[in-house]
Each structure stands twice: as structure tokens, then as C-alpha cells.
Amino acid sequence: MSLRPERGFRANFDFDVHLPPAIGFLDRLSRNFYWSWCEDGSEVFRDLAPTLWDECEQNPRALLRRISELALWQKAAERLYVERVQRLAARFGEYVSAEPLRFGKISSEHPVAYFCAEYGVHNSLPIYSGGLGILAGDHLKSASDLNVPLVAIGLMYRYGYFRQRVAHDGWQEESYRNALEDDLALEPVLDSEGRRVLVSITMRGRRVHAQAWLAKVGRIKLYLLDTNVAVNDEVDRFVTGHLYGGDTETRIVQEKILGIGGIHLLRRLGIEPSVYHLNEGHSAFLNLELAREFLAENENLSFEDVIPLVREKCVFTTHTPVDAGNDSFPPELLEECFDETYIESLKLDKQELFALGRTDPDDSSEWFGMTPLAIRLSRSSNGVSEKHGEVSRNLWLRMFPGLEDASEVPIAHVTNGVHPATWIAPALKDLYASKIGVHWESLLADPSEWRNAVESIPDEDVWRTHQLLKNLLISYVRDRTFRKDAGLKHTIHEHEDTRRLFDEDVLTVGFARRIAKYKRWDLILYDLERLLALVDDPERPVQFVFAGKAHPQDNTAKAILQRLMSINHDSNWQDRAVFIEDYDQEVARYLVRGIDVWMNVPRRPLEASGTSGQKVAMNGGLNFSVLDGWWIEGYNGGNGFAIGPRHEDEAEDDETNDENDAESLYSVLENEIVPDYYDRDEQGLPFKWIAKMKESVASLTPEFSSDRMLRDYIREIYDPELSE
Numbered sequence: 001m002s003l004r005p006e007r008g009f010r011a012n013f014d015f016d017v018h019l020p021p022a023i024g025f026l027d028r029l030s031r032n033f034y035w036s037w038c039e040d041g042s043e044v045f046r047d048l049a050p051t052l053w054d055e056c057e058q059n060p061r062a063l064l065r066r067i068s069e070l071a072l073w074q075k076a077a078e079r080l081y082v083e084r085v086q087r088l089a090a091r092f093g094e095y096v097s098a099e100p101l102r103f104g105k106i107s108s109e110h111p112v113a114y115f116c117a118e119y120g121v122h123n124s125l126p127i128y129s130g131g132l133g134i135l136a137g138d139h140l141k142s143a144s145d146l147n148v149p150l151v152a153i154g155l156m157y158r159y160g161y162f163r164q165r166v167a168h169d170g171w172q173e174e175s176y177r178n179a180l181e182d183d184l185a186l187e188p189v190l191d192s193e194g195r196r197v198l199v200s201i202t203m204r205g206r207r208v209h210a211q212a213w214l215a216k217v218g219r220i221k222l223y224l225l226d227t228n229v230a231v232n233d234e235v236d237r238f239v240t241g242h243l244y245g246g247d248t249e250t251r252i253v254q255e256k257i258l259g260i261g262g263i264h265l266l267r268r269l270g271i272e273p274s275v276y277h278l279n280e281g282h283s284a285f286l287n288l289e290l291a292r293e294f295l296a297e298n299e300n301l302s303f304e305d306v307i308p309l310v311r312e313k314c315v316f317t318t319h320t321p322v323d324a325g326n327d328s329f330p331p332e333l334l335e336e337c338f339d340e341t342y343i344e345s346l347k348l349d350k351q352e353l354f355a356l357g358r359t360d361p362d363d364s365s366e367w368f369g370m371t372p373l374a375i376r377l378s379r380s381s382n383g384v385s386e387k388h389g390e391v392s393r394n395l396w397l398r399m400f401p402g403l404e405d406a407s408e409v410p411i412a413h414v415t416n417g418v419h420p421a422t423w424i425a426p427a428l429k430d431l432y433a434s435k436i437g438v439h440w441e442s443l444l445a446d447p448s449e450w451r452n453a454v455e456s457i458p459d460e461d462v463w464r465t466h467q468l469l470k471n472l473l474i475s476y477v478r479d480r481t482f483r484k485d486a487g488l489k490h491t492i493h494e495h496e497d498t499r500r501l502f503d504e505d506v507l508t509v510g511f512a513r514r515i516a517k518y519k520r521w522d523l524i525l526y527d528l529e530r531l532l533a534l535v536d537d538p539e540r541p542v543q544f545v546f547a548g549k550a551h552p553q554d555n556t557a558k559a560i561l562q563r564l565m566s567i568n569h570d571s572n573w574q575d576r577a578v579f580i581e582d583y584d585q586e587v588a589r590y591l592v593r594g595i596d597v598w599m600n601v602p603r604r605p606l607e608a609s610g611t612s613g614q615k616v617a618m619n620g621g622l623n624f625s626v627l628d629g630w631w632i633e634g635y636n637g638g639n640g641f642a643i644g645p646r647h648e649d650e651a652e653d654d655e656t657n658d659e660n661d662a663e664s665l666y667s668v669l670e671n672e673i674v675p676d677y678y679d680r681d682e683q684g685l686p687f688k689w690i691a692k693m694k695e696s697v698a699s700l701t702p703e704f705s706s707d708r709m710l711r712d713y714i715r716e717i718y719d720p721e722l723s724e
């Protein structure tokens with residue numbers, strides 16, 4: 001059996017596994033990402049061979065290929081293990097065989113078609129970079145759990161997103177791994193004659209083909225387009241090579257594959273969606289393709305005529321007010337990537353096409369923006385938190401020359417949420433099951449019932465479970481840091497004695513996010529003396545764990561990381577601060593479950609929502625964040641901590657705001673967080689802290705669940721008639 005794909009192509013990811021019949025179901029389970037969030041799903045694979053599981057980076061397909069036959073038969077002879085597998089098999093069978101529900105116009109005949117450039121379903125499918133992808137993954141998981149008819153379209157990036165290493169001098173280095181050599185849980189999409197389904201589009205004067213892969217996400221089908229096929233020219237095979245790795249031209253052609261190729265694929269599969277959800281503007285060429293279809297069906301219509309027909313079918317979610325997140329392209333480049341016949345088939349000339357992507361259609365100096373295109377050709381647009389809705393209305397007001405006031409701009413909001421079953425720690429789920437009941441998750445649909453249930457859990461149980469999760473985090477930290485020889489200069493992911501790093505009784509602050517300027521990674525370093533006084537406090541110290549990636553081309557961000565990595569000081573910083581490399585979903589899982597405090601200090605109002613803090617809240621960690629994005633809605637005075645003023649009360653200039661926020665950050669730490677955490681009752685429990693933990697879990701879990709988010713999308717966006 002050859003592991004290496006021939007000449008860089010791969011027909012499928014199948015291989016023969018000969019599982020003992022008693023545990024044969026594991027093969028089927030490994031092919032559906034349902035295993036990653038269902039009860040006992042990851043544990044059942046991990047317990048087959050724990051060391052190998054981590055070597056395989058928690059990929060069950062890779063595990064099943066590499067595990068020894070002896071290990072498999074040993075497990076098949078363990079009655080308790082076999083019973084676990086059988087219970088899972090029964091639950092899985094019931095889960096996937098349920099008929100999809102109907103939500104107004106949304107039915108299995110006419111599902112929602114969800115388009116996104118990245119999906120963070122699990123780290124073993126490395127086609128995401130960060131928040132947007134994780135959100136899309138959680139959207140699919142909630143759609144699966146709520147049994148919503150939805151199909152998803154994305155791209156299969158052969159090299160995914162980069163892997164991060166940090167050198168001895170603190171500088172980030174990137175490497176790429178060929179995912180096609182891994183055992184991905186993907187199957188080829190075949191037509192009725194068993195042949196690969198290919199779609200093709202014209203670009204750069206050539207026909208470019210893409211094949212489709214299917215990932216099963218519970219009940220949801222996620223189709224991924226991949227241009228790495230033999231019929232393509234060498235360069236075109238790399239169109240879907242890297243996520244956010246290529247140049248602008250690559251970006252345009254990727255987005256053509258996603259938007260236009262995605263529509264072709266739906267047609268090939270015979271899927272006639274009731275609504276197309278553009279999750280971020282990357283897929284907005286799909287609106288043009290829908291227009292082309294309408295025009296091809298009826299030659300009497302003009303482009304102007306079909307705009308209402310296209311808009312009727314499309315809804316758009318914008319995810320960031322930051323420029324870099326709103327793709328725009330120089331018209332010359334767009335022209336190169338779109339051939340003339342395509343533009344003609346839209347009954348447009350070039351200038352008219354370019355105008356569709358401008359905020360001011362008459363301003364020929366403006367580039368072609370995917371966000372204006374999406375707003376213009378969708379019946380609904382929304383931001384991802386209440387504040388972000390407002391920010392977006394102001395940002396895009398110039399697209400609506402007739403409107404006087406931003407409040408009239410037709411951009412709504414649906415606040416982001418995260419998938420509870422994915423993010424809540426198994427130990428905490430067990431606690432809920434034993435103290436609330438096995439159906440604890442259904443209580444999330446009723447916030448007041450949920451609150452009562454959470455309040456009834458004894459403080460000592462909450463604390464014991466939290467300390468367990470914190471110990472898991474600490475051992476993970478020790479595992480993921482490096483030993484260095486005593487006396488050498490080093491960074492905070494190299495430590496003299498990694499086995500003694502961190503202490504479960506020390507207040508632990510987590511900070512993990514993309515390293516971009518507006519996220520203000522260096523705010524914590526504003527006054528080094530004050531920071532180190534917190535870290536060095538003999539009675540009530542603070543320890544920090546950091547993780548995050550800088551964009552490969554962003555040297556400013558890399559320099560910020562280097563500074564943080566390399567603070568060499570006559571203090572305990574070296575033992576009480578840690579950087580974990582290669583932030584991904586697996587790292588996130590340990591962090592959000594085990595941390596005491598989660599810090600977030602973006603420049604207002606640039607954090608559209610943020611979701612990592614929501615994962616923390618569900619696990620009993622406390623948010624310590626600037627009032628921006630979701631935290632404006634989440635913070636109630638008793639469920640965490642706020643840094644600095646609200647956006648409307650800020651100073652005009654960034655320097656003053658940085659100074660004020662740094663002051664607030666230190667003083668909240670010194671005067672609220674540290675005292676609350678270390679104040680213990682007779683039993684040694686931090687009673688004030690636990691009260692806040694329970695308030696956080698009670699108030700935030702239902703509100704910031706992706707189930708709530710999806711219900712909002714269905715009622716307010718996908719089929720507004722449902723809310724009438």
C-alpha cells in the first residue's frame with residue numbers, strides 16, 4: 001500500500017483497515033466529524049492508543065492507519081471498551097438517520113447553501129486560519145444538531161494555513177505541510193456513473209477544472225473544491241494551494257472557484273437552494289453567476305432586471321471593519337481574471353462590472369471590493385454583533401447616497417456564538433449531567449431555567465472541576481514548551497525546567513489571538529515594571545500564557561511577538577510566562593477550558609465580535625476585556641471584568657487610548673482580579689471568584705451559543721417570514 005500520492009494527485013483518501021468486528025464501527029465514525037463533538041467521540045479514539053493519538057494530531061483516520069493490529073485486538077477483547085463503541089454506534093445511527101426538519105421555505109429540497117472560504121471543523125482538516133473558519137465550523141455543527149437543511153461549499157487547500165515555529169531569537173517562522181499526504185476524512189464526490197465530479201471555469205484565458213471532496217459534519221455535507229487535478233496546467237493546480245498564502249491574482253481566482261465553481265457544483269449535484277448565505281465577501285462572485293444564469297434563461301432581460309432576482313436569493317454576513325479583511329482588487333487584475341465572454345454574458349461592459357464593486361460606482365479610481373458587491377447583490381446584510389452592525393452601517397453609508405443617517409443603512413446584526421458541545425470540556429459536561437441531568441444541554445434554550453440549574457451546582461464542585469481543567473492546561477503547557485540549558489538567553493517557550501512550569505494555585509491569565517496591530521498584543525507591556533510587579537508578587541502572583549500567529553508577511557506583527565518572547569528580565573517572568581506555538585483548535589481547547597482569566601484588548605471598535613471569550617465563558621473562565629464586539633452585550637457587571645471606557649467615551653487619538661486602557665488594565669488586575677481570586681473562605685475556596693464563574697456560565701452560555709445564533713439566522717435572515 002503506497003502512502004504517497006502519485007505525482008502529487010490523490011484519487012481518494014481511502015485505505016484498507018481491518019478492524020476486529022466488535023469495534024468495526026470506528027471506521028465509519030472516523031469518516032464523520034460528528035466524532036469530534038459527540039459524547040465519548042474523541043475519547044474512544046484516544047483510548048485506542050493515547051500516544052499515537054497525539055502523534056497523529058488527533059486525526060482518527062491517521063490513527064486507524066498506523067495503529068498495530070495487536071493493539072486493535074487487545075481493545076476488541078476489552079468488554080468495557082467494546083460497550084462504549086456499541087453505545088456510540090447506536091447514538092450515531094440514530095443521529096445521522098433523522099430526517100431534516102423544515103423551516104418555512106427551507107427544506108431538504110431547497111436547503112440553505114452556505115459559502116465560506118475557510119472552515120474550522122477540526123484541526124485534522126486544516127483548512128482554516130482563525131475566527132472566521134471556526135465560526136463557520138460551529139455554524140455547520142449547530143445546523144447539524146438542530147437538523148437544519150443546509151449544504152456548505154468551500155475550498156480544499158492542499159497546503160492549508162502555515163504552521164508556526166518561533167526561533168531562539170523570538171522570530172516567527174512558517175512552514176507548510178501537504179495535507180494530501182495526510183489521512184483526511186474526505187471522500188471524492190462521484191457522479192451516477194462513478195466518475196469524479198469536475199466543475200470548470202475560465203480564467204486567465206484557460207479552462208480550469210476543480211474536483212470536489214465531501215466532508216461529513218454530522219448531518220451536514222461540506223463540499224470542498226480542489227484544482228489539484230491532472231488535467232490542469234501546473235500553475236492552476238496551485239489555485240487552491242494555500243489559504244491566504246497567495247498573491248492578489250491567486251485570491252481572485254480562488255474566489256472565482258469558490259463563488260462561481262461553487263454554483264456549478266450545486267447544479268451538478270441537483271441542489272436548488274432556497275437561500276445562498278455568503279459568509280464574508282470572498283464568495284460574492286456567486287451573485288454574478290446567479291445573474292448569468294437568470295440572463296441565460298431569459299434573453300429579454302437586462303442585468304438591471306435580474307438584480308432583484310439575485311438579491312432575493314442571497315444573504316450576506318460581513319465579519320470585520322478592518323481593511324485587510326475586506327478584499328478589494330485593482331480593476332486591471334480583475335479584468336485579467338475574468339474573460340470577456342463572461343462579462344458579456346452578464347450583459348455588462350467592463351466599467352459596469354467594476355462599478356458593482358465600488359462604494360461609489362462613478363469613482364473610477366476605486367478598486368473592486370467584494371463587500372460592496374455582496375451588499376449590492378444581497379437582500380440582507382448583517383454584522384456579527386450589535387456594535388459591529390452599527391459600525392458597518394457607518395462604514396458602508398457611502399454606498400447609499402440617498403440616506404442621511406447611518407441608522408437607515410440596511411445592515412442588521414446577528415451576534416456570533418460558539419458550539420457548546422465542541423467547546424465545553426467533557427469534565428464539565430459530566431458535572432452538568434450529574435448535577436443538572438443528562439439533558440442539561442436542552443436547558444440552554446431557556447436562559448432562566450439554565451440559570452436556576454447552574455446556581456444549584458455546589459461551589460466546591462465548580463471549583464474542583466475547574467482545577468482539574470487547569471491542571472490539564474498546565475500539563476499541556478509543560479508538554480508544549482521546550483527545555484533549554486541553564487544560563488542561556490532564551491524566549492518564553494523555552495524554559496529551564498519545563499516539568500515545574502506553572503502552578504495550579506497561581507492566577508492564570510490567557511491571551512491567544514491573531515497577532516495583528518489592532519489586537520494590541522503589546523498593551524500588556526505598556527508599563528513593564530507594573531506588569532512584573534504582578535508577576536513577582538510573593539503572595540499573590542500572576543502567570544500568563546500566550547498563543548497566536550502573525551500573518552507571514554506582517555513583519556510589524558512579528559516584531560511585536562519577538563519583543564514579547566524575548567523580555568529578559570531580572571524577574572520571575574521566565575517561569576510565569578509561556579508562549580505555545582502554532583495556535584490552532586487543539587491549543588484553543590486546552591486554553592479556553594483551563595484558564596482563569598481571558599484577556600482581550602483590541603482597539604475599539606475594530607473587534608467585530610470575537611468568539612474565543614465565549615468559549616472561555618462556557619467553561620467557567622472569566623473574561624477580562626475591552627468593551628468591544630460581543631463583550632458589550634455579554635458583560636453585566638458580575639460575570640467578568642471590563643477594561644477602559646466604552647467606544648463613545650474614548651479619546652480621539654490612539655496614543656491616549658492606549659495609555660488609558662493600559663492604566664485600566666493594570667488597575668483592574670491589581671484591585672479587582674487578584675484580590676477576588678486570592679480571597680478564600682474557611683474551606684479554602686475563592687468564594688467571590690466562584691460566584692463570578694457561575695454568573696458567567698449562567699448568563700453567557702445560552703446567549704452566545706451557535707444554536708442561538710443559527711436560530712436567529714433562520715428567523716431573521718434566511719426566512720424572515722418565520723418571525724412574523
Ligand SMILES: *Cc1c(COP(=O)(O)O)cnc(C)c1O
Pocket residue numbers: 129130131132134512513514583584585588589609610611612613615
Ligand atoms: C475561537 C478561535 C479563534 C477566534 O477567536 P477570537 O476571539 O476571534 O480571536 C481563533 N483561532 C482559534 C484556533 C480559535 O479556536
